[in-house]
Amino acid sequence: MQRLTSEEFVALATQNSDSYWFAPAFTTLSKAFYADKMVHGLLLVSPEMSGKAEFAAKLSKSILCNASSGVQLAKPNLENNTAAVEAELNQRQIGYSCNQCKSCQLFNSGSHPDLYFNDRLLNKQGKVKQNISIDQIRLLTDKLSSTAQMNGWRIGVIASVEKLSRGAFNALLKSLEEPGQQTLLILLVNQFYRVPQTIRSRCQKLTFDLNSKQLVPWLMRQTQCDIATAEDAIKHTESAPLAAKVFIENGSADDYSQLSRDLDSLLNNQLSPQQVFSQHKHLDEQLWRYMANYFTQVPLKRLTDPLSPYAKLPKTSAFDLYNQLLQYHKGQSLGSNLQFQLQIESILNHWFEIGRKIVHYSNHTH
Ligand SMILES: [Zn+2]
Numbered sequence: 501m502q503r504l505t506s507e508e509f510v511a512l513a514t515q516n517s518d519s520y521w522f523a524p525a526f527t528t529l530s531k532a533f534y535a536d537k538m539v540h541g542l543l544l545v546s547p548e549m550s551g552k553a554e555f556a557a558k559l560s561k562s563i564l565c566n567a568s569s570g571v572q573l574a575k576p577n578l579e580n581n582t583a584a585v586e587a588e589l590n591q592r593q594i595g596y597s598c599n600q601c602k603s604c605q606l607f608n609s610g611s612h613p614d615l616y617f618n619d620r621l622l623n624k625q626g627k628v629k630q631n632i633s634i635d636q637i638r639l640l641t642d643k644l645s646s647t648a649q650m651n652g653w654r655i656g657v658i659a660s661v662e663k664l665s666r667g668a669f670n671a672l673l674k675s676l677e678e679p680g681q682q683t684l685l686i687l688l689v690n691q692f693y694r695v696p697q698t699i700r701s702r703c704q705k706l707t708f709d710l711n712s713k714q715l716v717p718w719l720m721r722q723t724q725c726d727i728a729t730a731e732d733a734i735k736h737t738e739s740a741p742l743a744a745k746v747f748i749e750n751g752s753a754d755d756y757s758q759l760s761r762d763l764d765s766l767l768n769n770q771l772s773p774q775q776v777f778s779q780h781k782h783l784d785e786q787l788w789r790y791m792a793n794y795f796t797q798v799p800l801k802r803l804t805d806p807l808s809p810y811a812k813l814p815k816t817s818a819f820d821l822y823n824q825l826l827q828y829h830k831g832q833s834l835g836s837n838l839q840f841q842l843q844i845e846s847i848l849n850h851w852f853e854i855g856r857k858i859v860h861y862s863n864h865t866h
Contacts, residue, residue, distance in 0.1 A: 503619050503620050504619045504659050505619070506610055507610050510607055510608065510612075510615075512557040513557035514599070517551065517554060520714050520718060521551070521708040521710055523595075525707075526559070526595035528706070529559065529594045530594040539684075539703065540684060541679070541704065542703060543687050543699075543700065544687065544689065545689045546707055546708045546740075549740040549742040550708055550740045550741055551742055553659060553688060558596075559595060560655045563655060565597035565603055568593075568596060568598070612650070613649035614649055614651075615654075616644065616656045617659070618632060618637075618659065619663075630663070631665040631668070632663045632668055633668060637664070638671050640656045641672070644656050644685070645675075645680050652681075652682045653684065655683070655685075655686065656683075658688065660688060661687040662691055662695070672685075672699065673698055673699060676702040677702065687703065710739045712734055715741055719745060723749060725748050736752075736753075755780075755783060755790070756793070759787075762780070767854070767855035769852065777844055777848060788828075788829045791844070792822055795819070795822035798813070799819065813858070824846075824847060
């Protein structure tokens with residue numbers, strides 16, 4: 501999981517990504533915002549690489565913008581020209597900002613006094629720390645409870661809530677229990693089950709509808725690819741739009757095919773688990789997804805190609821490894837690089853051993 505700096509975060513607000521899946525979420529928030537029913541805690545839950553940070557940046561900028569927040573707009577005079585007022589209200593939409601007011605300018609320069617962005621920090625060796633610390637959260641909640649400098653709103657964004665230490669969760673909870681007026685905490689979450697119930701119950705959960713019918717044409721527009729490439733990329737990236745886009749742009753389809761071939765060779769005992777790991781470990785986070793995807797394809801191949809080594813596999817072996825992989829992955833964000841290596845190698849070892857029995861058996865019967 502990549503770390504995001506404050507500068508990178510604010511830059512996302514001006515990115516034009518044509519992300520169709522933002523619109524329904526912005527509409528939901530607009531209704532609440534203009535009805536004065538905005539929540540204090542927002543849990544934005546969606547898979548990694550689906551644009552949560554960009555959404556949060558656009559949302560923050562928009563709420564802080566003097567135009568959309570209505571600070572510079574005269575209070576609607578409801579007695580005359582109600583239709584015009586209503587039309588104007590309908591046009592105001594959270595998610596857009598004027599990009600010209602003082603607030604937008606401060607936001608763009610990364611120095612908006614009422615925006616507090618948090619991600620993991622670097623340690624003295626320049627490596628990304630494992631957790632977001634209690635001190636970071638205390639600083640954030642202090643700032644949220646101090647006086648606003650601009651239009652009244654103060655916004656805190658936490659890039660990966662899964663990375664909060666236990667103490668940090670408790671500090672965050674305090675802030676959610678006694679929120680100040682016009683404060684908003686935007687919490688970005690990849691894995692909802694990692695968020696404690698106490699935090700969940702005090703936040704509004706917001707998810708993206710990553711409908712693949714729209715995702716295919718979006719990918720084709722973004723990368724100029726054909727329909728088959730788009731569909732293939734979506735399959736390999738669990739419908740996370742930005743992951744699918746990167747998959748196409750980086751030629752990751754080749755990475756995946758190579759990994760599949762090597763996993764086949766591993767099953768045939770032509771490669772060792774260590775060889776497979778060292779050739780693919782650079783894929784990092786994607787390695788889980790690709791391996792999981794490979795194992796889900798195996799039952800189909802078992803059926804369609806009776807001569808393949810898959811056909812001789814015990815029925816549920818690939819499925820069992822898939823489940824094991826998921827379990828490891830769930831526990832992984834707390835783990836180290838060493839743990840990542842041990843877990844992947846353990847799966848590879850199993851696959852090799854399953855293959856060894858088949859190879860052994862074939863040698864004796866043919
Ligand atoms: Zn503005």
